[in-house]
Amino acid sequence: MSSCLSFSLLATAGRARTGVLRTPHGDVPTPAFMPVGTYGTVKGITPPELRELGASAVLANTYHLWVRPGHREVEELGGLHSFMGWSGPILTDSGGFQVFSLSEYAKVTEQGVRFRAPLDGEYRKLTPELCVEVQEALGVDMAMAFDECIEWPADRDRVARSTERTTRWLQRCMAHRQRPERTALLGIVQGGFYDDLRIAHAQEIVELDLDAYAIGGISVGEPRDQMLAMAELTTPHLPVDKVRYLMGVGHPLDIVDAVTRGVDLFDCVLPTRNARFGQLYTSRGRLNIKNARFRVDPRGLDPDCTCYTCRSFSRAYLRHLFLSNEILAPRLLTLHNLSFYQRLMARLRDAVNSGEQELAALRIEAVRWMRPYED
């Protein structure tokens, strides 16, 4: 089956790679970070602003859009791109994670998951087939297969059985596709944190020849080194000519470390969610805008940042907005954090193109970004 997704490798530095992911709605230079727009909106930010700050693709959520406003409604309105006013590539989470984490009484059977939706208290059932149907109706460029998400830690037997079910669900997703020329399907490597299970699962689903592959089942509370170990373990078993997506990761340093392990694509709520809580990423470390030290600080958030927020407003003003619960605060702070992430991705692409030494130098900087802010 010919794929609507293609990936061209440009350069490598060790296992790190740069490339271009081609989608029905345009190209994504990789490594790339997709801002999270769960409900079809990156909170507080317009599509032209996303474009301007350097995002080339965004992520939305199948589960949330299925519950509200409904995939048929979005389809009637011309699909998700038109609905949210974003003409670039869109990837949707399958919704599996949300079903497991948000809903009461989630009951998993071979058929799918029955659960009670928190929004309206109604019982609903999500199956691999419906999951594909919803994502194709949304008309997204990249659909994620419906997988079973399990907790960490989980015992080996439970992980093995769950991973087998994920493979069967993936096959049902594949069989149910109607519009492969418009919406690519990504398989998700599971296998928990058991090396042999993960490698076996990667090999098994690579055989199924999907459009691309994601590393799933991480960011579930495990230690950071476990997450990186799974990325390191998995990427050598994925095809070189397909894009590799590490789901839900992470801090800037996590992204640098995952890129050096051969990952191309990322999404994470951290830059947007942290911004709404007043936590900013800067070249001088992590800055809490609520801190009294910024009360009359006339400087922008980050002297090395050229985003609209940093060009236009002082820390004192941003602190004032935040403490006054003004909605301009999350808007401006989100814009900064997303700009910080996109600049990181651009620098990562440059570093990989330059070589391992530059990548190592960038990692040293990223370590500093994780520390508390220092003048």
Place this chain on the structure above:
Amino acid sequence: MSSCLSFSLLATAGRARTGVLRTPHGDVPTPAFMPVGTYGTVKGITPPELRELGASAVLANTYHLWVRPGHREVEELGGLHSFMGWSGPILTDSGGFQVFSLSEYAKVTEQGVRFRAPLDGEYRKLTPELCVEVQEALGVDMAMAFDECIEWPADRDRVARSTERTTRWLQRCMAHRQRPERTALLGIVQGGFYDDLRIAHAQEIVELDLDAYAIGGISVGEPRDQMLAMAELTTPHLPVDKVRYLMGVGHPLDIVDAVTRGVDLFDCVLPTRNARFGQLYTSRGRLNIKNARFRVDPRGLDPDCTCYTCRSFSRAYLRHLFLSNEILAPRLLTLHNLSFYQRLMARLRDAVNSGEQELAALRIEAVRWMRPYED
């Protein structure tokens, strides 16, 4: 005393006027509507957006900025223009209204008002002198005198005594000015809803030769015709060559009706606050975005509007954002309502320049805008 404010009359149509108000931070074509930015921010909107949608001046609040972040802090940061990133004219409310309406235990004496601030529970005292001091420290173009705000209805004796006190407070404000070359002082005509008291007060404070005059003590719950009657009664007693500001008014139709009675300058929370509650002004009437009829409506809010929101998003999407409590909703809806108001002001200026007939035709349209939305 030479004033930092000047007003040039351009044209009249009956008692309606167009003109240009010159301030230290630029010109304001009148009639003009000032968006409300209480805490030094028009909720959700950036200064370049305000400029683009046609606002030439904004309003902020003395009381709120005095309590937080503090006028000395704002002064240290270069003044309110620099603090909030707005380089155009700023007018500040005196804060009298807030002290009376928001605080517990407000006690009025000849000296000023002692009250308990809701924000921190602290006892504070606002006097005419402090009110001027705060506004001059903020560095605003137009400061409002500290006046006593009384309830509606109030008996004649109470209104008469209060109006006399307002005059004494105004004189104290005038005596305390340090920077008349930078911050103009506007006197506020009180007198409640007693014709003779209001006329007498207008005449009395016009004698004091202030930079401009406001009609105050309205928008306190009185019927609409009472408000308009007070505007009609007062404007003939105000100087032709000074700008006239009707505080806190109002709906589009109120503004049209006040302009025909000789008012030049307006501010009101309605376009911004209504937007946050999902209530939109459109050329087809007032639209409630929560309404189920808009569930799959692909049209923009207002077919006659060219604002970013109307150019870019469907009613269905805006409804989805609103119901999902997404902060992009208040942002986009506020942008539309403010654009609607600014377009009204531009059309009012054109109509006054064209003559009374055009003004009457615009009023007929404005009557339609006040009705519930109709397809």
